[in-house]
Amino acid sequence: MKRIFLYLILSAVTIAPALAQKDADAKVILNKLSKQYRTYNAVKTDYSLTIDNQQAGIKETYTGTLIARSKTNKYKVIAYAAGTKKVAQDIISDGKNQWTYLKDANEVQLSAADNSEEGFNPAKIFTMYETGYKYIYTGQKKIAGKIYQVIDLTPEDSKKTFFKVRLMVDKVKNQLYSAQIFDKNGSTYNYTLRTFTPNYKAAETVFTFDKKAYPGVEVVDLR
Template sequence: MKKLFILSILTLLTASYTFAQKDAEAKVILNKVSEKYKTYDAVKTDFDFTLDNQQAGVKETQSGTLIARSKANKFRVTIYDAAGKAAVAQEIISDGKTQWTYLKKDNEVQVNNVDISGEGLNPAQVFTIYEHGYKYIYNGDKKIGGKVYQEIDLTPEDIKKSFFKVRLMIDKVKKQIYSALIFDKNGNRYTYTLKSLVPNPPIADNTFSFDPKAHKGVEVVDLR
């Protein structure tokens, strides 16, 4: 379940969506969001991720951190144990060429080439995913906890996708994505909520690479 959990996060961050007709007002809103993020060299965000399937009686929540340098297609996704940030459960790291998936419980890291086909999972593009292959519709403003959010629904152009809709909530004042609710065909609901966002954070040289020497006894599974 843990492994599926982080894969679900990546799917959530990078899936492509579309409606039968593009909504001009939604496009204006989304353009403002992506234009803002494109001014940053890098971003760091803390998030909560919830998997909910009422029929199966499953509801799990974990927290994580994403550091991304979108222009270079580099990212690091860290998922924490329920105990908190002190305990890292899983990580997915990419330097734009190589991707490492580290599972702490198994003390294993899987190494793959980055998928450049456009079909792969790329959290570095999380804030601009709507730009290619989507259509969208603006549902109006929603007030949550005293703040106003703009609600936009997206659905997949490719009907073979496992997801049939994603609902974005965008902070109307900050022009930032606040949350995304993903609906898949198996009854799962994935909610990704940004808790904070830091533009242009200081980034260490080794942020976007995995060092086996720093993980004693780790099994390296090279799938390239």
């Protein structure tokens, strides 16, 4: 399950100025998007993640909830088992520590939060494109009466396991709608925001692991 989230955030990156030699139209859209997200104290989104590999006969959809406070690298991810509303995993970070709770094992793994460029950091999913990618605006797409701006990202590091990311941005709301990752192994990972709540009022306790809420849990300290 953790591997799924690694794809979901693409190897989340730190905020940095957009690099030169990139499509001007795409740059305008992305800069506007990231500027807006930076104004939010915290956000909450219910998401779906569909993994599709036709050659391997795989098509699975996962759902969950993400609460993120990007300014302080804090987040909580609640992931449900495929096709259900049963919690399979929680991933929580206070910016310094990360707790990964595995329900089947009733175990939580405690590790130091990795805030590096290659680190696992869902708090930065909304600004993942700001460094390490070339990008181009490919036009608009209409879905269910809404207009989305489509931007294709190509990683500058050819060693990445994926070769393209397709972002769809709601033109009216100026919000990220979906991110589709194209893997070199033939799989696609389509992350879609089903709901989005800006300036979500999240208490600090949301971003810490409360052992009392998980009776009998075993804590494995990996720090």
